[in-house]
Amino acid sequence: MVTIHQKTVIGLFLTLLFLLAANTNFAQITENQSSKLLIHNGNIINIKNGEILYNHSIVVSDGVIESIMPATNVKLNSYSIYTDANGKFVIPGIWDMHAHMRADNLPPFITTEWMMPLLIANGVTGVRDMTSSCQYDSQGPVCLDQMRKWQNEIESGKLLGPRLLALSSYQINPDWNYQFCEQEARALVHQFSNQNLDLIKIYFRLSPKAYSWIIDESEKLNIDVGGHIPIRMSVIEASEKGLRSLEHARDLLFDCYPESNKFRKEAKSQDPSVKIMHQMVDEFDENILNEIFEVMIKNNTWYVPTHVTRRMEAYADDPNFRNDFRNEYIPEMLLASWLKDADNVIAMDSTKNGRDAFMKFYKKGLEITANAHKSGVRILLGTDGGDTFVYPGFSVHDELQELVLAGLTPLA
Numbered sequence: 001m002v003t004i005h006q007k008t009v010i011g012l013f014l015t016l017l018f019l020l021a022a023n024t025n026f027a028q029i030t031e032n033q034s035s036k037l038l039i040h041n042g043n044i045i046n047i048k049n050g051e052i053l054y055n056h057s058i059v060v061s062d063g064v065i066e067s068i069m070p071a072t073n074v075k076l077n078s079y080s081i082y083t084d085a086n087g088k089f090v091i092p093g094i095w096d097m098h099a100h101m102r103a104d105n106l107p108p109f110i111t112t113e114w115m116m117p118l119l120i121a122n123g124v125t126g127v128r129d130m131t132s133s134c135q136y137d138s139q140g141p142v143c144l145d146q147m148r149k150w151q152n153e154i155e156s157g158k159l160l161g162p163r164l165l166a167l168s169s170y171q172i173n174p175d176w177n178y179q180f181c182e183q184e185a186r187a188l189v190h191q192f193s194n195q196n197l198d199l200i201k202i203y204f205r206l207s208p209k210a211y212s213w214i215i216d217e218s219e220k221l222n223i224d225v226g227g228h229i230p231i232r233m234s235v236i237e238a239s240e241k242g243l244r245s246l247e248h249a250r251d252l253l254f255d256c257y258p259e260s261n262k263f264r265k266e267a268k269s270q271d272p273s274v275k276i277m278h279q280m281v282d283e284f285d286e287n288i289l290n291e292i293f294e295v296m297i298k299n300n301t302w303y304v305p306t307h308v309t310r311r312m313e314a315y316a317d318d319p320n321f322r323n324d325f326r327n328e329y330i331p332e333m334l335l336a337s338w339l340k341d342a343d344n345v346i347a348m349d350s351t352k353n354g355r356d357a358f359m360k361f362y363k364k365g366l367e368i369t370a371n372a373h374k375s376g377v378r379i380l381l382g383t384d385g386g387d388t389f390v391y392p393g394f395s396v397h398d399e400l401q402e403l404v405l406a407g408l409t410p411l412a
């Protein structure tokens, strides 16, 4: 149960398992309800039409909503499991479809005692984890075995945390001078498939050729491929080959300005210079964007914009942003690294021109998401949880607000 100041954020989820379908039963329940959970006296939003039922109670039986009724109709002593919503908003569990529940060299307690409780406290009941396995043992101590153990423990109720809905491979990001051979690329897919991973995470240094082999083999083994577009290919090319999800707002900006081909051919980093960022926004071509969207829709490539990550870059020098009250929830060592990351963004170009570039880039990302939604591209909510200034759980609500800011309706 979560109190939200912005009731508007509710409706966006594809994951809304239950809430308030039209045929809700409002009858007063008289039979023995002792094994049922009562969530009493909350405000419930109908995610289909936005109507709010104030001061209503929910009866849950075997994990399924059985009935919803005015709080005044409830016989409290009929329920042994009872939660008083006390006039707060009751929302369905939220899924964060892009988060990192482990990071290299971080101790396990960061996940279990910090991330998981904050996610649950913020109503996040499911996470698609984006780097669950380690390429090298030195990236531990938390690697796939531990993630799988946690996944099972959460499922069986031994550990309090959001369901780990999907576990992903490490990101495939070979050095520039490394060349995959076909056999090796295909073998890698088999390795991930044997590990029962749900997603192969690709990254920007992967060559188009290796990407083709990987995605071809992944189709045979029925495992999804998603991530950052290999920088030497376009979103359209990646989608045409079967990309399942495009992560972050950035790649669409790379492809929609006159010098896109040059950038894709020459860039050595997925962080364009300030000059190029200005160019990408100022010379942005909506027609190209619409072409990309058509291809993404045709191929069922989903889009996970993670606006909160671009917002961090835009506001890296803003004292209000840096001194967010939620910093008190962040372990000291992490907060120090977040601030350092923010300093590094500023250091790229601290002039007004430099700071403007990041702000423009972030805002253009919002505009792109609005257009994506209007065009019919499927959008998923993701935060990049685990990354700099992404507050586990809290930032899911931030990202929802970003989507509303982008122009999606609260019930989108």
Ligand SMILES: [Zn+2]
Pocket: 098, 099, 100, 130, 384
């Ligand atoms: Zn990520």
